[in-house]
Structures are given as structure tokens and as C-alpha cells.
Amino acid sequence: MKLHGCPPVKSAYYTTLTKLPMNLLSIFRRADYTSDATQFIDQLKANKPTLEAEQRAGRALLWDKNLNRAEQADYLDGRVAQQSYVYGTSSHPNAK
Secondary structure, three states: OOOOOOOOOOOHHHHHHHHOOOOHHHHHOOOOOOOHHHHHHHHHHHHOOOHHHHHHHHHHHHOOOOOOHHHHHHHHHOOOOOOOOOOOOOOOOOOO
16 A cells, blocks of 8 residues: 555555465365356367357358448448438428
């Protein structure tokens, strides 16, 4: 902790904790645990080794596309700005 330009102060607890061997700190370590979801996914991957390749192929089919920047620029240039209040009067020929 550092207060108003004073040197950092370390508590006695911090100093004691940093001097402990790591094997004594293992009492805080949780046992190896894997959730049901993780076990299911691991089992699924073991039963179907081609799963990740199929997922990548599906992603490539839907998402991994090369964009044509010129066509994208034309599309964005052709957009018409929406009026701030669409139900109001307008200069449209069908407006009354």
C-alpha cells in the first residue's frame, strides 16, 4: 500500500505468506475438477475426431468470406439516410 509519497508498506501477513514454501500453500488448491460440460465435450471429441474440422468447414461456409471492397463501397454509397422522424411530413411524391 502506498500513501501520499510514503514508501510502500507491506503487512506482516504479506511478508509471512511470501516466505512460505509453495507446498504449504497447496492447502488452498482445489482438487482437479472438470465440469460436466467439459467432460461431455472431451468425450464428444474423443468419439468423433473429425468434429473440429467439420466445425471449421461450417464456419468457413458461413463466416469466412473475402469481401470485395469496391462492391461494399458502392453498397454504402447507395444508402439513403433515414429521416429523423419517419412519420412526419416529407418531400416524397406520395406524401399528402
